Amino acid sequence: MVSIALGDQGKFVPNKNYPSGELNVTEGGEFSLQVNHGQFDLDVSIVHESNTSFCDFFNGHGHCRQRDTNQSVFFTITSLLVGGGGRFIIRVNVTGVISSYQLNIVVHKLRSEDFTAYLLHKIAIASVIIIAIGCILISKCSGSVRTVTVEQDEFLIDDDRHLIPLDYEFSKEKLTMGNLIGEGTFETVFMAQAENILLLEPSTTVAVKMTKRTIGDAVLHMLLSDLTVLIEVGHHLNIVNFFGAVTSEIKKRELMIIYEFCEHGNIESFLRNNVEGFVHCHNLVGSESKSSLKSNQRRTTIGKPRVFNTNHLIHWAVQVADGMAYLASKHVLHGDLAARNILLTNKYVAKISDFGVMRNVQLRNFYQKHPTIDRFKWFALETIADQVFSTKSDVWAYGVFLWELFSLGSIPYDEVDKEKVLAAMLCGGFRMERPKYSDEAMYGRMLLCWNANPKLRPTFETLSEELKTLLPVNIRSVN
Numbered sequence: 001m002v003s004i005a006l007g008d009q010g011k012f013v014p015n016k017n018y019p020s021g022e023l024n025v026t027e028g029g030e031f032s033l034q035v036n037h038g039q040f041d042l043d044v045s046i047v048h049e050s051n052t053s054f055c056d057f058f059n060g061h062g063h064c065r066q067r068d069t070n071q072s073v074f075f076t077i078t079s080l081l082v083g084g085g086g087r088f089i090i091r092v093n094v095t096g097v098i099s100s101y102q103l104n105i106v107v108h109k110l111r112s113e114d115f116t117a118y119l120l121h122k123i124a125i126a127s128v129i130i131i132a133i134g135c136i137l138i139s140k141c142s143g144s145v146r147t148v149t150v151e152q153d154e155f156l157i158d159d160d161r162h163l164i165p166l167d168y169e170f171s172k173e174k175l176t177m178g179n180l181i182g183e184g185t186f187e188t189v190f191m192a193q194a195e196n197i198l199l200l201e202p203s204t205t206v207a208v209k210m211t212k213r214t215i216g217d218a219v220l221h222m223l224l225s226d227l228t229v230l231i232e233v234g235h236h237l238n239i240v241n242f243f244g245a246v247t248s249e250i251k252k253r254e255l256m257i258i259y260e261f262c263e264h265g266n267i268e269s270f271l272r273n274n275v276e277g278f279v280h281c282h283n284l285v286g287s288e289s290k291s292s293l294k295s296n297q298r299r300t301t302i303g304k305p306r307v308f309n310t311n312h313l314i315h316w317a318v319q320v321a322d323g324m325a326y327l328a329s330k331h332v333l334h335g336d337l338a339a340r341n342i343l344l345t346n347k348y349v350a351k352i353s354d355f356g357v358m359r360n361v362q363l364r365n366f367y368q369k370h371p372t373i374d375r376f377k378w379f380a381l382e383t384i385a386d387q388v389f390s391t392k393s394d395v396w397a398y399g400v401f402l403w404e405l406f407s408l409g410s411i412p413y414d415e416v417d418k419e420k421v422l423a424a425m426l427c428g429g430f431r432m433e434r435p436k437y438s439d440e441a442m443y444g445r446m447l448l449c450w451n452a453n454p455k456l457r458p459t460f461e462t463l464s465e466e467l468k469t470l471l472p473v474n475i476r477s478v479n
Contacts (some may be wrong), residue, residue, distance in 0.1 A: 018092040025035045049087040166442045170244035187211050209257040233330050238323030249473040262343035271409030277305030313405045318467045319350040323461035328391045335389050338378050339404040376419040384423045392454035399449025407435035
């Protein structure tokens with residue numbers, strides 16, 4: 001069976017069975033084609049280059065059956081004739097964005113030396129069917145009733161296929177799993193110890209995302225696509241860096257993705273849990289500061305909140321802008337930039353998490369099915385209206401993140417709980433007021449990020465350079 005998974009922006013991800021998009025079959029043979037699309041709002045159509053639909057074409061050169069489910073489109077083609085191939089275009093319409101994927105099918109004439117094997121194969125199938133029918137009849141006659149438990153299918157993939165470069169494949173035996181530290185829709189996150197995952201470090205504390213065994217093929221394909229993105233992105237100071245993955249149990253739908261561990265968790269929780277330790281240094285912004293960014297990376301007394309100040313907020317804003325500029329240079333969108341997805345290390349370095357192919361494809365649909373999650377409050381106008389995600393919509397979300405920072409973790413648009421209501425307000429020119437701990441210069445950057453025209457929003461590079469000028473002169477170069 002040929003299985004095609006939906007990838008970034010409606011494109012299809014080919015596998016090793018057809019790396020060049022070509023499928024070879026033999027006269028009289030059969031094959032199945034499954035297009036996995038998860039539970040997304042999209043339309044899938046497959047047409048021959050003559051503009052004839054997929055099944056209409058093959059019904060003239062054999063027999064075609066089509067079956068649709070909520071997660072895939074499934075075609076079964078049998079009794080193929082020579083000449084029953086050609087070039088086919090798979091078109092996918094994802095909320096108005098149309099993408100295409102080409103699949104070439106070549107039907108080869110059956111060689112005489114293969115005919116005997118072909119005939120024996122058909123006889124064997126017929127024998128199995130006859131035996132099965134006999135067993136059913138015997139069972140019915142004896143009056144016995146048997147319950148059959150069907151387990152979830154294995155994830156189909158070639159045994160000799162390397163899912164990731166061997167340099168990134170990590171042994172499960174070298175991981176010692178610790179406490180559960182988070183849970184998402186498709187995975188759980190654990191703290192763990194990894195042996196020799198970094199040079200000159202016998203044991204490293206890491207975060208491990210482990211897939212839930214209940215996920216479907218489409219989601220798993222996209223998580224595998226995310227691995228490719230993570231490897232291509234590489235490492236940066238201000239993103240949560242990828243260390244490796246365990247793919248040895250992928251057929252059992254177990255995928256473990258290993259990231260660096262960030263001791264202080266996400267900034268949203270950090271701000272809310274340590275409000276009492278915040279020192280507002282409004283008189284220090286832009287001038288020389290006697291305080292150090294490092295001096296406050298502690299608890300004043302056991303059990304009391306961590307101390308941090310306005311300079312930390314500005315510095316985290318700069319770091320996130322730097323990280324987003326790096327992702328944009330790699331043509332990676334985030335789609336859910338918010339304080340909950342920014343993590344802090346033990347040295348108070350801000351790192352961006354949760355970016356990748358999968359998020360870009362399924363984000364809008366997932367949030368529509370989970371109305372209690374108010375992610376729309378970080379969406380740009382064009383995202384709410386037309387489901388358009390881009391680097392410019394990430395800039396809008398960055399403005400909301402700045403608002404979160406300087407309100408110490410308050411909920412944006414706290415009185416608004418309906419997406420359509422917020423869309424109407426934003427279209428009418430409404431913008432959130434300046435948060436309590438922001439000065440006018442910082443608030444001005446927020447307003448620039450919330451420009452209704454995406455083209456007039458600043459770049460992340462510009463935001464980083466401008467925000468650095470708001471830091472005290474003696475700590476502008478501190479990472």
